[in-house]
Amino acid sequence: MKPSLLVLIPLGDDSRARIAASFDLHYAPTHEARTAAVGTHGAAIRAVLTNGTTGLTSAEIDAMPALEFVSALGAGYENIAVDHARARGIVLANGAGTNDDCVADHAMALLLAVVRDVPQRDRATREGIWRDALPMRPSVSGKRLGVIGLGNIGRKVARRAEGFDIEIGYHNRNARDGVAWRYFDDVREIARWSDYLVVATPGGPSTHHLIDRDVLEALGRQGFLVNVSRGSVVDTDALAHALGNGVIAGAGLDVYEGEPRPPQALLHLPNVVLTPHVAGTSPEAIGASVDNFITNATRHFAGEDVLTPI
Template sequence: MALRPLKPTSRSSLSLALPLRPEVMKPALLILNHLEPAHLALIAEHYDVRYAPTAAERATEVATNGKTFRAVLTIGSIGLTAKEIDAMPALELVCAMGAGYENIDTAKCRERGIAVGNGAGTNDSCVADHAMALLLASVRRVPAYDRATREGIWRNALPLAPNLSGKRMGIVGLGTIGRRIAQRGLGFDLEIGYHNRRPRTDVPHRYFDSVMSLAEWADYLIIATPGGAETRHMVDTPVLRALGPAGYLVNIARGSVVDTAALAAALRAGELGGAGLDVYESEPAPPVELFDCPNVVLTPHVAGWSPEAIFASVSQFVENARRHFAGEPLVAPVL
C-alpha cells in the first residue's frame, strides 16, 4: 500500500475521530510508541487511532478503551504485556515497528491466536551505518579529538589512534542487520567472523561456535543479536578480557546483552580499547556509570532512526495491518 504524505495532525485531533457509519468503521488501533504527527496522520487514514506514548496514557487507554482495540503498534523495548492483552478481548494483531519484539508477550499472543508482525528489513541499512559510525568514532577517537581541538590542544599532545582497516571484525548475530554490517566491514578491508546459534550456509565469513572464541579472535566485536533472557549479559567480564586492551566493542542491539558494570570496569582498567554504544541497560535513562570511562562513545538509541527508516517502518506496519484485515499473510510475520 503506497502512503502519501499528509500535513501534520495534532494528537488531540486523532483521539477525537468523528463517528463513522458501521459499514465503514475503521479498526481501532492503539499506538504505544512515539511517532511524529505526520506519521500518525498517515496511519489514521486507515485506522481509528488512540495514541498513548507515555506510561500514564497507556494505562488509561487500556483501562478505558481496551475492549475496542483490534490492533496494537509498539516497539520491542516498550512491548505489550500479557495483562494488557487480556484487557483487549478483540485484539487480533500486534506489530513492532522495528525488528525487535522482545517485550511483546508472544506466548500470550500465540495462546490467543493473535497475529504478531514486525518491521524487519525497514531500518537495516540505517542501523548498519550507525554501527560503523560508532566503530569509527571510538577506534579513531573522534569525540576526544573534537574536544581537544576546541580546547586548543594540538595533535602532538594526544595519543595516536589506530587504523580501522585491515583488522578483524566479529559480529554477534548475523541476521539481516549483521550481514549489512559485514558488507560495510568488507569495504574497510576487514576480515569478518561471526557467532550465531548455528552456522549460516549463505555467507563466506568464518563461523565461531561461542562469543568467547569470537572475542579472542576479533579486534572489533559488534553486537547485533536479539535481546531477551537468552542473550542477557552475553558480553561479560571474560568476553571483554578476551577482546583485550586493543579491542573495541560496539552495541547496536539491546542494552541487556552487555553487562554495563563489567564494561565500565574494563574501560577504567584499560582492559578494553574502547566502546561505542547506542543501547543501554538503563534506557531511556543514560548510562551514567560510563560517563567517566575513557574512550566510550554514546548515542541515545538512534541507530535505526532516520527519515527514510521511520517512513519505511510506518509503511510496513500499514501493509502488515492491511494484509491481516484482508485475510492475507503478513509481509513480516513473527507469529
C-alpha cells in the same frame, strides 16, 4: 468503520497522520497515557503498534478482548508477550528489514568514532589543542571484526566492514549456509580473535549478558566493542570495569541497560561513545517502518497473511 488501533510508541505528526488515514488511532506514548487508553478503550482495541523496548504485557492483552493484531515497528519484539498473544490467536508482525541499513550505518559510525577517538578530538580542537599534544590512534582498516548475530543487520555491518579491508568472523546459534566468513561457535573465541566486536543479536533471556567479563577479557586491551542490538546483551558493570581498567580499548553503545536513563557507570569514561538508541531511526527508516506496518495491518484486516510475521 476503521479498526481501532492503540499506538504505544512516539511517532511524528506525519507518521500518525498516515496511520490515522486507515485506523481509528488512540495515541498513548507515555506510561500514563497507555494506562488510561487501555482502561478506557481496551474493549474496542483491535490492533496495537509498539516496539521491542516498549513491548506489550500479558495483562494488557487480557484487557483487550477484541485484540487480533500486534506489531512491533522495528525488528525487535523481546518485551511483547508473544506466547500469550499466540495462545489468544493474535497475529504478530514486526518491521524486519525496514531499518537494517540505518542500523548498520550507525554501527560503523560508532566503530569509527571510538577507534579514531572522534568525540575527544572534536573537544580538543574546540579547546585549541593541536594534534602534537594528542596520542595517535590506531587505523580502522586491515583488522578483524567479529559480528555477534549474523541476521540482516549483522550481514550488512560485515559487508560495510569489508569495504575497509577488514577480515570478518561471526558467531551465531548455527553456522549460516552459503556464508564464506569464518564461523565461531563460542563467543569467547570470536572475541579473542577479533579487534572489533559488533553486537547485532536479538535481545531477550537467551542473550542476557552474553557479553560478560570473560568475553571482554578475551577481546583484550587493543579491542573495541560496539553494541547496536539491545542493552541487556552487555553486562554494564563488567563493561565499566573493562573500560576503566584497560581491559579493552573502548566501546561504542547505542543501547544500554536501564534505558532511557543513561548508564551512570560509563558517563565519566573517555573511551566510550554513547548515543540514545537512535541507530534505527532516520526519516527514511521510520518512513519504511510505518509503510510496512500499514501494509501488514491492512493485509491482516483484509484477511490476508502479513508480510513480516513474528
